[in-house]
Amino acid sequence: xxxxxxxxxxxxxxxxxxxxxxxxxxxxxxxxxxxxxxxxxxxxxxxxxxxxxxxxxxxxxxxxxxxxxxxxxxxxxxxxxxxxxxxxxxxxxxxxxxxxxxxxxxxxxxxxxxxxxxxxxxxxxxxxxxxxxxxxxxxxxxxxxxxxxxxxxxxxxxxxxxxxxxxxxxxxxxxxxxxxxxxxxxxxxxxxxxxxxxxxxxxxxxxxxxxxxxxxxxxxxxxxxxxxxxxxxxxxxxxxxxxxxxxxxxxxxxxxxxxxxxx
Amino acid sequence: xxxxxxxxxxxxxxxxxxxxxxxxxxxxxxxxxxxxxxxxxxxxxxxxxxxxxxxxxxxxxxxxxxxxxxxxxxxxxxxxxxxxxxxxxxxxxxxxxxxxxxxxxxxxxxxxxxxxxxxxxxxxxxxxxxxxxxxxxxxxxxxxxxxxxxxxxxxxxxxxxxxxxxxxxxxxxxxxxxxxxxxxxxxxxxxxxxxxxxxxxxxxxxxxxxxxxxxxxxxxxxxxxxxxxxxxxxxxxxxxxxxxxxxxxxxxxxxxxxxx
Numbered sequence: 001x002x003x004x005x006x007x008x009x010x011x012x013x014x015x016x017x018x019x020x021x022x023x024x025x026x027x028x029x030x031x032x033x034x035x036x037x038x039x040x041x042x043x044x045x046x047x048x049x050x051x052x053x054x055x056x057x058x059x060x061x062x063x064x065x066x067x068x069x070x071x072x073x074x075x076x077x078x079x080x081x082x083x084x085x086x087x088x089x090x091x092x093x094x095x096x097x098x099x100x101x102x103x104x105x106x107x108x109x110x111x112x113x114x115x116x117x118x119x120x121x122x123x124x125x126x127x128x129x130x131x132x133x134x135x136x137x138x139x140x141x142x143x144x145x146x147x148x149x150x151x152x153x154x155x156x157x158x159x160x161x162x163x164x165x166x167x168x169x170x171x172x173x174x175x176x177x178x179x180x181x182x183x184x185x186x187x188x189x190x191x192x193x194x195x196x197x198x199x200x201x202x203x204x205x206x207x208x209x210x211x212x213x214x215x216x217x218x219x220x221x222x223x224x225x226x227x228x229x230x231x232x233x234x235x236x237x238x239x240x241x242x243x244x245x246x247x248x249x250x251x252x253x254x255x256x257x258x259x260x261x262x263x
Numbered sequence: 264x265x266x267x268x269x270x271x272x273x274x275x276x277x278x279x280x281x282x283x284x285x286x287x288x289x290x291x292x293x294x295x296x297x298x299x300x301x302x303x304x305x306x307x308x309x310x311x312x313x314x315x316x317x318x319x320x321x322x323x324x325x326x327x328x329x330x331x332x333x334x335x336x337x338x339x340x341x342x343x344x345x346x347x348x349x350x351x352x353x354x355x356x357x358x359x360x361x362x363x364x365x366x367x368x369x370x371x372x373x374x375x376x377x378x379x380x381x382x383x384x385x386x387x388x389x390x391x392x393x394x395x396x397x398x399x400x401x402x403x404x405x406x407x408x409x410x411x412x413x414x415x416x417x418x419x420x421x422x423x424x425x426x427x428x429x430x431x432x433x434x435x436x437x438x439x440x441x442x443x444x445x446x447x448x449x450x451x452x453x454x455x456x457x458x459x460x461x462x463x464x465x466x467x468x469x470x471x472x473x474x475x476x477x478x479x480x481x482x483x484x485x486x487x488x489x490x491x492x493x494x495x496x497x498x499x500x501x502x503x504x505x506x507x508x509x510x511x512x513x514x515x516x517x518x519x520x521x522x523x
């Protein structure tokens with residue numbers, strides 16, 4: 001036996017990370033500042049990685065010449081149509097798979113078989129099916145967004161507490177009311193989390209599709225700049241894609257705060 | 264509120280795969296009567312309530328409800344759940360109006376929500392989220408939601424068991440007053456024999472699994488006069504405990520002995 005005679009040390013801290021938006025911004029600013037300092041000091045070869053100031057100047061010229069908006073608007077239109085199409089069908093299929101036994105096994109079998117296929121590999125096929133125009137690009141995006149949306153939605157539906165559905169049944173709610181008032185809101189956190197993933201996937205596929213067969217769009221612009229060894233404009237295109245991703249993530253964050261205020 | 268449903272259970276048998284949980288259950292809750300189901304853990308009380316309310320399909324046997332239902336009754340057989348089953352994404356008023364908003368005009372719905380919130384002492388909490396409420400307040404919302412549909416029969420599945428002792432005592436008094444006033448047919452499942460004797464007019468004692476009706480005890484006294492220290496009720500509670508005790512101990516041993 002041993003005798004204890006010490007103050008009780010606090011050991012209950014940690015495991016509760018806090019979001020600090022200022023730290024996020026400061027980190028990005030610090031990386032850009034270090035990058036600029038490295039480029040100015042000659043540590044980073046600007047022939048291969050231009051300085052942030054050069055990229056900003058290239059962005060400025062692209063902005064005032066109207067070229068940036070031409071490419072960005074084409075990409076945004078494809079992103080919006082492709083993502084919304086994939087999301088609408090994905091949420092519908094996810095709900096169906098999550099709610100009805102008749103569709104669950106067949107639906108999940110199709111998802112399991114097709115989800116692992118790299119969607120970029122399907123771009124040439126979609127060009128054959130839908131032509132080199134907008135159809136193939138939108139199909140690529142929609143197809144890429146569809147499967148993760150099905151999985152996120154079906155998972156969300158599965159996680160809606162059964163007791164709440166029983167409550168709805170006990171109160172005589174119709175199936176449509178139970179889906180609208182209980183299942184969909186209950187699955188919404190998982191669906192919105194899925195949106196974070198699917199928007200990123202959509203941006204990746206957008207660039208890939210635009211690199212394969214487009215004259216306008218950020219992907220086409222980046223590819224053209226690379227072919228011309230115009231590295232400032234190439235990096236400007238990449239920065240635009242990064243800003244696009246950040247903006248989309250911010251919009252989803254806003255939607256989460258608005259729709260999930262009850263949490 | 265409406266009164267007048269007679270709920271009768273005939274020859275109900277139910278099993279989960281090979282495990283028989285209810286065997287040959289026959290009982291009747293008369294219109295306006297409070298029927299309390301008691302019995303050891305695992306005897307099938309909640310299963311029987313699920314069958315009585317149509318949420319579970321019995322293996323055999325039937326449940327029948329007969330009687331007059333008022334025109335403003337939106338859901339004759341209405342549950343109050345042990346875990347409250349509130350929708351966390353709806354406010355208190357939103358939870359209470361869950362059923363009403365599909366079936367009543369907007370103004371009538373708002374009026375009924377206001378009435379029920381006032382009746383259950385929740386008028387100041389209409390805009391609160393469930394997560395902001397204590398357990399007792401959440402169960403009040405559950406009660407308010409049930410009362411809002413003007414039920415003809417209340418099915419209450421251990422509505423006080425998730426609450427602390429003080430809140431339980433307070434809500435038990437309120438339940439007693441509410442049920443006495445409303446005279447709605449009520450089926451009330453509980454482990455707690457004190458609750459059973461405070462509320463029950465017919466106490467159905469189930470045996471351990473498979474649950475069978477072991478004894479039916481009737482208390483012909485108005486709910487209004489029943490207090491926690493009433494010697495007759497305490498004696499009855501002791502009698503009930505003697506009835507259940509051996510079964511409860513055996514059920515507990517079965518649970519410990521059961522393979523994981």
